[in-house]
Amino acid sequence: MNFRRCRTMIVEPLEKPHFDLDGLLSGGSGVSFEQSLQVVAAHLPAPCAVDVASCLWLLQCSAEQWQPLPMEPDARQRVLALLEQGLLVSDDPAYATAAAAEQQVRDSQWWPLSALHYQHSRWDGVDSVGDMERSQLTTAQDLVSNFGPPPAEAPIRRPGAQPLPRCDDDPTQAQLQARATCRNFDGTRAVPLPMLARLLQQVLMAQAHVETEPGVRFLKKNIPSAGSLHPLEAYVVARNVERVPPGLYHYHATEHELGPIASTPNDLDSFCHCLLAGQHWFASAPVLLILTCRFERTFWKYRSHAKAYRAVTLDAGHVSQAIYSAATAQGLGAFVTAAINEAEAERALGLQPMAEGALAVCGVGWRATERVTAELDPLGRVWPVTR
Template sequence: MRVRRCAVVFIEPRERLQFEFAQLLAGGSGLEARRQWLALSAHLDAEIALDEAELRALGQLPVNDWTAMDALAGEIPDATLASLLDKGLLIADIPEHAAIRAKDDLVRGSHWLALSAVMHRHSRWQGVDTLAAEDEFRKQTDRPFLERLGEAEPLVCERAAPARRIALERAGDSPLEALIRQRVTCRNWDATRRLARADLASVLYRTFAARAVSDAPGIEVMKRAVPSAGGLHPTEAYLLVQNVEGVAPGLYHYHPIDHALEPLGSVDTGHCQAMALRMVAGQQHFRDAHVLIVLASRFRRTAWKYRNHAKAYRAMILDVGHLSQTLYLAATERGLAAFITAAVNERDIEQIFALDPMQEGVVAVTGFGWRGNRVEEAEFDPLGSVWPIPG
């Protein structure tokens, strides 16, 4: 059997404070620091606890060349090698370990910058309920919420005294300004009103459709309404359609060149809300949006050009930001409302749409539909563009 270390792994020396009653009785604070070494790899979801021998071994193992297991016996104890193999940090070339090797091979072939790969893999959520977490946070102390957070940073960063500032002319009214002022994130939806298919088509076209396709050297590129690093446009749109005329509730992928929906699976109407809630990590104010759209980055699309690049992941995040604001404006133009959230259960969404996190990773969820006529959840509308200001 031949082995090599996994392609990407970072080590974190973590300290946790743990309550110990005996320490309190002995006159201490009752808090005892527990320290451990943790391995965070780009091919495994779990954080792996290491002992000192395993930590040393990871620094001795070959990363690229396959080496016979027997040849390592003189340097690393057999028990340590066996443990690292069991934990998935040591990769073997035997059929029994084919699944874990395939995950590691995928990372090797994706041209990720190591730091970006580990950050992406280990910042994903699964089964998180943000409302339940907020309730638990409130139970931990009787102190007011703002008091616990401490003083906030200033709203504006000021780099010169007021007298030294050069006043600029304000832009006049325009259709674009009116659209910007009307854009208000929605938390109240009218589930009794179905979204017209034409509205769905218009928002998707304005946001995601290719206006033109051309051949660049070695790769096809398209022109969208937004910029993208290298013109590569790696962001895909996956839809959960809940309440649209002429489109059955279910899962879809948007084809930006054909301007068409590709059906991926039907969802019973009664299960749509539960699926939506699972996707947006329990944020009930987004549950009833008529359409939810998962924004997922095809990492290999961008990494084809920007290999092991320190800015590649950042560029893909920017891509999602451009698209979400364009969706807001496209929805507002039709008299609709929209939202965007990064507080999502990425791992649950990957299961729903059969996505591999290191090839096509979830970045955010956006959505749109008809706004309700009552404020049940507060919306930030200081201009009174949607909800008239009392008095």
């Protein structure tokens, strides 16, 4: 059996505070800090705790050259423990899963720090609403009592600033102002298929394509995309759409069609609740759109590029704004959130996250008649102003 170190990893020193009664009784602060190390690897979904000796050993181990399992018992034991954690990879089939995941990151063109960031900012089983409630960080008042007042809502004015005219006759203004993140959907009212189709056509459908070289095609869409690569895909969770059986579908941007996903979860309600990390105000939307990125498409051009991941998240922002606009124009509510359990989407869609991973979830649907969850509508464009 041969082994080598995983290529993309960082060591994170941790210091965990804990109550120290002896320290307090001997005149100290009562708080002491326990130091430890963890290794964060781009191919592993969770950090691995390591002791100092193993960490030093790992840092000295080659990530490029294979070496045989040492004969000396202590060294052998250390290698086997690091293989179990997946920080070392081996050609032994017993460790094939970690080796395949590591090879995938190795073969990809992720910029190392982005790969670490994306892998370790993915959530699995997070209940963000429950967490906020437990930490009493739900309202603005909670935030102020925990963190003090926020920085000012706008920077200070510049001396000599030139006042600009306001265009009160702007015909698009009414529609722009009618956009407000919807947190009150009527999940029982079906979205007509033509309305969903129109939205997808306006936002995500390829309007044309250009072939610059044989086999090199660029899509033209109504939204911009870094490098013209349009790496984002949309998976539609149809909860209540006329003439569409509830389930998961892939939206095909050139064919303008919904392709069923074979492994649709049996219980769509709990899937959506978990996908949206407990945000029940979004989970009732009749249509969700899971935005994923085919990273390989972007990394074909932006190879190991420090800006590539930032660019694809900006792409997702453009898609979500266009979804808001297209939904609002049809009288539908819309939302976007990045507070999602990516792993839930990956399991349902059968994705390898470092090749194609979820970035955000949008949703659209009819608004409820009653506002139960807060929305930001101070102009009263969506809800009657209550005094």
